[in-house]
Amino acid sequence: MHGTVPPAKKSRARKTFWLKQLHTWHWMSSAVSLVGLLLFAITGFTLNHASEIEASPTSVERAAQLTPPLLEKVKADDAPDAKKPLPADVATFVEGELKMKAQGMAEWSADEIYLALPRPGGDGWIAIDRHSGAVTSETASRGWIAYLNDLHKGRNAGPAWKWFIDIFVLACLVFSITGIVLLQMHSKNRKSTWPIVGLGLLIPVIIAMYFVHQ
Numbered sequence: 001m002h003g004t005v006p007p008a009k010k011s012r013a014r015k016t017f018w019l020k021q022l023h024t025w026h027w028m029s030s031a032v033s034l035v036g037l038l039l040f041a042i043t044g045f046t047l048n049h050a051s052e053i054e055a056s057p058t059s060v061e062r063a064a065q066l067t068p069p070l071l072e073k074v075k076a077d078d079a080p081d082a083k084k085p086l087p088a089d090v091a092t093f094v095e096g097e098l099k100m101k102a103q104g105m106a107e108w109s110a111d112e113i114y115l116a117l118p119r120p121g122g123d124g125w126i127a128i129d130r131h132s133g134a135v136t137s138e139t140a141s142r143g144w145i146a147y148l149n150d151l152h153k154g155r156n157a158g159p160a161w162k163w164f165i166d167i168f169v170l171a172c173l174v175f176s177i178t179g180i181v182l183l184q185m186h187s188k189n190r191k192s193t194w195p196i197v198g199l200g201l202l203i204p205v206i207i208a209m210y211f212v213h214q
Contacts, residue, residue: 019185022178029174036168043152046145059140064097066090066133074113074130082108086115086128094126098137102126118156121147 046053066074070090077087083105086094091102106115111131117124122141128134141147151157154165187193 015185019182022182022185025174026178026182029171029178033168033171033175036164037172039148040152043148047149047152050149053145055142055146057140057142059138062098062100062137064094064135066093066128066135068133071133074128074133077108081110084108086113090128094128094135094137098126098135100124100126100137100139120150120155120157121145 070087070093073087074090085091085104086102086106094102101117102115104115104117106113106126111129113128113130115126117126117139121143122139124137124139126135126137151161154162183193183197
């Protein structure tokens with residue numbers, strides 16, 4: 001016949017169970033967010049010192065000429081002062097000639113079609129003269145540091161990167177929250193836990209209140 005499990009033993013078993021769960025979630029979330037944390041930490045430094053880091057911008061200009069059937073298509077398309085994509089066959093031709101994507105909403109006027117192509121760490125555009133069929137483009141790059149800085153800000157990075165940031169934020173929240181709970185569970189044996197946590201909160205608050213210009 002089995003005896004009743006003492007309450008103290010139940011309490012220890014429950015604590016052991018939650019410690020294992022918290023450690024599992026803590027290391028899993030840290031593994032998922034590790035590369036992102038490194039990226040955002042490094043680019044946080046480069047953004048903070050952006051004025052001191054020299055960039056070497058480069059630009060490439062290209063030109064092409066629409067074929068007569070494609071020129072007739074952009075001439076006949078009655079879309080002054082509208083925003084819509086390039087016709088599929090025009091976009092395919094432009095991409096093949098200029099070696100750059102021609103996707104997105106273009107600005108159509110009576111004389112020109114202008115497609116802005118901003119991207120992380122640079123810029124780009126394609127312009128089509130609706131009368132002559134002349135196609136011109138430019139791509140500009142500010143270098144790898146600017147590219148990574150724009151990823152940090154989510155600037156012109158597209159929906160896939162937006163989803164990555166959302167998932168990364170969730171992983172960081174799990175990492176932080178499980179870390180706080182683990183600190184609380186171990187704090188009885190580590191007397192300096194909460195003073196150090198408090199210091200980590202107090203330092204930025206003091207700097208924001210007294211040293212940041214309002």
